[in-house]
Amino acid sequence: MNGRRLAERVADLLPPLAFGLAVLAIWEVGVRLLHVPMIILPTPSAILARFLTSIPTLAADFWQTIKGVLIGYAIGCAAGVAVAVLVDRSGFLKRGLLPLGNLVSALPIVGVAPIMVMWFGFDWPSKAAVVVVMTFFPMLVNTVAGLASAGAMERDLMKTYGADYWQTLIALRLPSALPFIFNALKINTTLAMIGAIVAEDFGTPIVGMGFRISAEVGHLGIDMVWATIAVAAVTGSLFYAIIAGVERRVTFWHASYRAKEA
Amino acid sequence: MKSALSIATVILAILAGWYAAAALMNASLQRDAYANAGRTDYSTRDLIADSLNMERPKLPAPHQVVSELYRLVLATAPTSKRSLVYHGAITLEETLIGFLIGATLGIALAVVIVSMRWLERSMMPWIIASQTVPIIALAPMIVVILNQFNITGVAPKAAIAAYLSFFPITVGMVKGFRSPDPLMLDLMRTYSATRAQTFLKLRAPASAPFFFASMKIGAAAAVVGAIVAELTKSEDGGLGARLLEGSYYGQTVQIWTALFVGAALSAALVGLIGFLGRATERRMGFVP
Numbered sequence: 034m035n036g037r038r039l040a041e042r043v044a045d046l047l048p049p050l051a052f053g054l055a056v057l058a059i060w061e062v063g064v065r066l067l068h069v070p071m072i073i074l075p076t077p078s079a080i081l082a083r084f085l086t087s088i089p090t091l092a093a094d095f096w097q098t099i100k101g102v103l104i105g106y107a108i109g110c111a112a113g114v115a116v117a118v119l120v121d122r123s124g125f126l127k128r129g130l131l132p133l134g135n136l137v138s139a140l141p142i143v144g145v146a147p148i149m150v151m152w153f154g155f156d157w158p159s160k161a162a163v164v165v166v167m168t169f170f171p172m173l174v175n176t177v178a179g180l181a182s183a184g185a186m187e188r189d190l191m192k193t194y195g196a197d198y199w200q201t202l203i204a205l206r207l208p209s210a211l212p213f214i215f216n217a218l219k220i221n222t223t224l225a226m227i228g229a230i231v232a233e234d235f236g237t238p239i240v241g242m243g244f245r246i247s248a249e250v251g252h253l254g255i256d257m258v259w260a261t262i263a264v265a266a267v268t269g270s271l272f273y274a275i276i277a278g279v280e281r282r283v284t285f286w287h288a289s290y291r292a293k294e295a
Numbered sequence: 296m297k298s299a300l301s302i303a304t305v306i307l308a309i310l311a312g313w314y315a316a317a318a319l320m321n322a323s324l325q326r327d328a329y330a331n332a333g334r335t336d337y338s339t340r341d342l343i344a345d346s347l348n349m350e351r352p353k354l355p356a357p358h359q360v361v362s363e364l365y366r367l368v369l370a371t372a373p374t375s376k377r378s379l380v381y382h383g384a385i386t387l388e389e390t391l392i393g394f395l396i397g398a399t400l401g402i403a404l405a406v407v408i409v410s411m412r413w414l415e416r417s418m419m420p421w422i423i424a425s426q427t428v429p430i431i432a433l434a435p436m437i438v439v440i441l442n443q444f445n446i447t448g449v450a451p452k453a454a455i456a457a458y459l460s461f462f463p464i465t466v467g468m469v470k471g472f473r474s475p476d477p478l479m480l481d482l483m484r485t486y487s488a489t490r491a492q493t494f495l496k497l498r499a500p501a502s503a504p505f506f507f508a509s510m511k512i513g514a515a516a517a518v519v520g521a522i523v524a525e526l527t528k529s530e531d532g533g534l535g536a537r538l539l540e541g542s543y544y545g546q547t548v549q550i551w552t553a554l555f556v557g558a559a560l561s562a563a564l565v566g567l568i569g570f571l572g573r574a575t576e577r578r579m580g581f582v583p
Contacts, residue, residue, distance in 0.1 A: 045416075052417035073440055129301030139511070139565040140558040141519045144534075147542030147550050152353065226429035234526050235542050242432070247527070250435045258436050266428040273427035 075256040083256040084263065090245070091264050097241040098229050099268065101157040105164025106225040110218060112165070113172025118202070120173070121180045134174045142167050146232040155236040160229040167228040168221040175217035179210025212287050215280040222272040226265065310357055314347065317356040321346035324353060355548045363548045364555060376532065383556045385533040386521050389449050390564070393456025394517040398510065400457070401464030408465070409472040409498065410490065419469070425462050433458070434520070435527040448531060452524035459520035460513035467509025471502025504581055507572030511565050518561040534560075 057077050063069075064076045071079070084091065120126045146163050153159035183206045191201045233243030242265050249257040325346040329337055337345075347356040355363075364379070371378040408415045434455045441451040475497050483493045525535025534557045541549035 048413065048417035049420040053421065070443075073443055125301050126305070127301075128298040129303075129305035132298070132302055133305060136562060139515045140561050141515070141522050143519055144522060144538055144550075144554040144557050147538050148547070148554075150542060151545070151547065151550075223427055223429060227431050230429050230432050231523055231526075234523075235539070246432055247435050250439050250527070253439070255436065255440075262432050262436075265432045269428045270424055 072253045072255050075259060079256050080259040080263065084260040087257065087260065091260060093240050094242045094245045094261065095264055095268065097157060097237070098160070098233070098243065101160030101229040101232070102164060102225045102272075104157070105161035105228070106168055106221060108161065109165040109168030109225075110172050110221060113169045113217065114176050114214065116169075117173050117176030117180065121177060122198075127177060131174065131177060134170050134177075137170045138174060142170075143228060143231045146228070147235045150232060150235040155238050159236075160232045160241075163228040163232040164225045167224045171220050171224065172214070172217040175213045175220075176210055179213025180206050182213065183209040211284050212280075215276065215284060218276050219273060219280070222276055223269060226269045226272070230265065313354075313357050317352065317354045318343045318346050320353045321349055325349060351545050352547055355551055359548055360551045360555065363552050367552060368556070379534075379537070379552060379556050382532050382534050382537050382553070383560060385449075385531070386518070386525065386535070386557070387560055389452040389521040389524070389533065390456050390514075390517045390560070392449065393453035393458075393520060394460050394514055394564075396453065397457035397460035397517060398464055398513055401461045401509075401513065402468050402506075404461075404465050405468035405472060406494075408469055410494070415469075422462060422465055426466065430459065430462070431520070431523055434523050438524060438527045447528075451528070452521050452531075452533070455524040456517040456520035460517040463516060464509045464513040467505050467512065468502060471505025471509070472498045474505060475501045500579065503579055504572070504576060507568060507575070510568045510572075514564040514568055515561055518557065518564065522557055 060074075061076045061078060064074055075083075120130050143163070145166050149162040149166070150159045153162050187205055187209070188201070191205050196204065229241075230243035230246075233241045234247055237244040239248075242261050245261045246258050249255070249261070322342060325342055328345075328349075329335070329342075346352070348359065349355075352359070367377065367379040371380075373380040373384070375381060408418060437455055437458070438451040441447075441454060472494075479497055479501075480493070483497055488496070521533070522535040522538070525531070525533035526539050529536035529539045534553045537553035538550055541547065541553065
């Protein structure tokens with residue numbers, strides 16, 4: 034049983050892996066055969082070599098950026114859930130805030146970056162502030178929708194138990210909102226990375242992934258740009274994968290996972 | 296009606312909070328200004344009134360943003376480089392070209408993916424993974440690379456806008472083409488419909504709600520792409536260039552006005568697509 038499942042997972046992974054390797058191979062061979070200049074597209078092997086020789090720089094950039102990402106993400110998401118719970122108590126606020134929250138999620142919020150840099154300085158707090166603003170609204174909108182998702186039957190059951198508001202919130206409505214909250218947590222991983230990287234265009238203490246990219250583009254160190262992008266890509270995917278993994282653990286009861294087990 | 300009242304109340308509350316925040320945040324700056332001018336006889340009222348009308352406040356008051364918006368949008372000739380209509384039009388042009396390219400390529404790739412199973416199995420994980428990657432990090436590099444080929448002006452920024460709107464549209468459209476349930480697909484098989492017929496008569500119409508949803512996400516992403524791309528080549532103008540310029544020279548009012556025009560642009564695009572979507576879906580019978 035277990036062996037078969039493992040085999041199935043390998044079989045699932047094989048085609049994308051093969052595709053990825055094929056792309057890398059075509060890239061490497063194509064660039065070499067066509068003599069594409071380094072400043073347009075370096076070979077994957079050149080990027081790897083550059084990565085290996087600049088690990089200390091890349092690590093410093095990574096830490097600088099990830100500080101803003103994680104702290105902003107934590108504050109923004111927590112504030113989103115908290116405000117959603119508050120808003121949820123008042124139908125008036127819900128009708129007033131939700132359309133605005135939906136509107137805001139369609140706006141180019143990264144534009145607040147220069148304002149935050151002006152308010153909070155060049156170091157990571159300003160990046161964290163941009164991330165807070167970017168992650169807050171998706172979390173607010175999703176959590177409000179999630180809190181409304183508990184069924185009428187379950188609510189009635191809580192009432193027959195004589196549960197008060199807080200008991201119903203903690204035992205029924207927050208758990209049933211979890212799939213929505215995790216959806217926002219996953220969307221926000223990408224938004225947080227984007228916010229922190231773009232905010233570095235408006236001023237940094239000369240370290241950070243966004244700074245490294247624009248600085249190296251400036252003097253045509255394109256291999257270093259690609260190495261930084263690779264780090265950003267792996268960081269973003271890992272961040273997402275970690276949240277998705279936690280989701281699987283916490284909301285194992287949800288229909289979307291149950292179906293796969295059967 | 297009830298919800299309009301709620302929205303109005305919330306907006307009023309936001310405005311009130313904004314004024315309070317502006318007064319609080321600018322007060323210390325204004326106190327320094329008074330000290331520099333040698334004034335000590337100011338009352339709290341003067342302090343509040345003056346901190347809401349500073350030239351370079353930490354947070355401009357709403358009326359300052361509105362009057363600046365009026366000055367730069369309506370009272371300045373649209374051809375002037377100071378006009379926000381001029382810069383907004385540059386951003387809009389990049390956004391629209393990029394969005395059209397991104398949407399066309401995104402839908403085309405979705406069609407290819409849905410019609411070839413091996414492609415889906417090998418490519419889809421990468422396309423989904425690409426959503427978790429901050430692809431915006433590529434923006435400055437794309438601009439520079441295209442510059443090497445002497446492609447300048449609108450094209451590089453449209454390319455980034457296209458690139459950003461491409462992935463969400465592909466993912467959404469694959470989902471849309473997949474949305475007909477097995478019963479309907481079976482029915483098509485009993486009619487002995489060819490794959491092309493199934494696609495045209497069932498999959499494509501069924502994907503309409505997904506089409507409009509992914510167009511909305513794609514359009515919003517294209518605006519972000521155009522603005523971020525303008526940060527790299529700010530000499531060409533555009534709303535992103537205004538943001539960067541404002542941040543260099545500490546012109547907070549300029550940043551806020553550019554931000555508002557960008558927001559209006561994005562909201563208008565998304566609103567228009569939403570409107571077209573609702574109208575189409577009603578005619579197609581998706582909504583009762």
